Amino acid sequence: MAKRTRLVVLFGGQSAEHDVSCVSARHVVAAADPDRYEIVPIGITRDGDWLRSDAAIAALAAGPAELPDHLTAAGTAVEPRATLATVDDDLPTVVFPVLHGPMGEDGTIQGLLELTGVPYVGSGVLASAICMDKIVSKRLAAQHGIPQANHHGVHADDITDALPDLLIDLLGVPLFVKPANLGSSVGVSKARTRDELVAAIELAATFDEWIVVEECIVGREIEVAVLGNREPQASLPGEVLPAAEFYSYDDKYLDGVAETQVPADLPEAISEQIRSLAVTAYSVMRCEGLARVDFFYEETGRGPLLNEINTMPGFTPISMYPKMWEATGIAYGELIDRLVELAQGRDERRSRHRSTER
Ligand SMILES: Nc1ncnc2c1ncn2[C@@H]1O[C@H](COP(=O)(O)OP(=O)(O)O)[C@@H](O)[C@H]1O
Ligand SMILES: [Mg+2]
Structure with missing residues (x-):
């Protein structure tokens, strides 16, 4: 039998998407082939504490898909770097950071993994950080001719009384x-x-010092799953049909009332155009491993417009990313194998450019 790989599954995390990360991780753990992988789950609490695998497994098994805040009191906390350091056998290790949002999907965890020197699934520091930033990623997309909504990025310090009228004039x-x-x-x-604009800016500023204001697009929400490193492949597109006025947090994770259709019902030429734009956006942002590329589609207007790129998309069996691959011919379990291979492939490729002799 081929040598097994140790697959460290990092889950939970400090963002609003903690819960969905736990659900994704539970399915990854369940679907990974035990003949191929020794699974080591590590939970990160909402407070940022890392929990050793036994406690993490218990938390996962207990459901309802959430880690308690203070498992550390039980003395199970571990040091992140010590946890990831190669243990005293020669089993190859790959980390799968199934973490969404800030402090997980934004390059921070990726930086830690770089320092540790262990191969990991998904985009590196740069792509993760770029795609998390809706202003910088839009700038890159514009530079490469990728169509998107008209928008304006602003720093909280630069908000003036004149700004709302200016934005309304502009957008x-x-x-x-x-x-x-x-x-x-x-x-x-x-x-x-x-008035609503003033309140909306104020609200956004409580979450980040950088704020993006966009024209409202009237269009369908189409997503594409992309997989690969230097030669990424795009899945068939899928469609999200938000139940509320827009695809809200509740809709995504709580009520779960948004309907999805995979593959999306699109003319062949539009489907191809969106898949090609997805691959371009993925490459331009230097994504690797996987990403879900989200579009708006104006049927009678400008056609597909890039909305955003998620470098660690939801990964439950009912999440769009695995569903789109399933529809394109890659099953959930195989997806995990491909992601692990891509992580190892990137590590190998990069090690050829990492000479210690300067
Ligand atoms: N410019 C826009 N025009 C119309 N709807 C939008 C626009 N931007 C966002 N939305 C709606 O809001 C949802 C969340 O916005 P999005 O930019 O995807 O943020 P997040 O990163 O939080 O997912 C989208 O899925 C869409 O339903
Ligand atoms: Mg979104």
């Missing part, structure tokens, strides 16, 4: 206002009037 109403670095629709609001 019209209604407007979407978002913290630049967040996710799961937290702090996102739709403003229909000047």
Whole structure:
């Protein structure tokens, strides 16, 4: 039998998407082939404490998909770097950071993993940080001719009394206002009037010092799953049909009432155009491993418009990312194998460019 790989599954984390990360991790742990992997789950609490595998397994098994805040009191806390350091056997190790949002998907954990020197699933520090920032990623997309919503990025220090009218002149109403670095629709609001715009900016500023204001797009929400390193492949597109006025946090994770359709019902040419744009956006942002690339599609207008790239998309069996691959011919379990291979492939490739002799 081929040598097994130790797969360290990092889950939980400090962002608003803690719960969905726990659900994703539980399914990854259940689906990974035990003949191929020795699974080591490590839970990160909302407070940022890392929990050793036994406690993490117990928390996972207990459901309801959430780690208690203070498992550390039981003396199970571990030091992040010590946990990830190669243990005293020669089993190859790969870390799968199944973490969403800030402090997980934004390059911070990736930086720690770089320092530890262990191969890990998904994008590196740069792509993770770029894709988490809705202003910087839009700038890169624009530079590469990728169509997107008209928008304006602003720093909280530069908010003046004149700004709301200026934004309305520039982008019209209604407007979407978002913290630049967040996710799961937290702090996102739709403003229909000047007063609502002022309130929306204030709200967004409580979550991040950088704020992005966008024109409101009337269109369908189409997503594409991308997989690969230097030669990424795009899945068939899927569609999200938000139940509320927009795809909110509650809709995504609590009520779960948003309907999805995979594959999306699109003309072949549009489907191909969106898949190609997804691969371009993925490469431009230097993504690796996996990402879900989200679009708006104006049927009678500008066509597909890039919304955002999620470098660690939800990974439950009913999440869009695995569902889109399933529809394209890659089953959930195989997806895990491919991601581990991509992590090892990138590590190998990069080690060839990491000469210690300067
Ligand atoms: N410019 C926009 N026009 C119309 N709807 C939008 C716009 N921006 C966001 N939305 C709606 O808000 C949801 C969340 O916004 P998004 O930018 O995807 O933030 P998050 O990173 O939190 O997922 C989208 O899925 C969509 O339903
Ligand atoms: Mg989104």
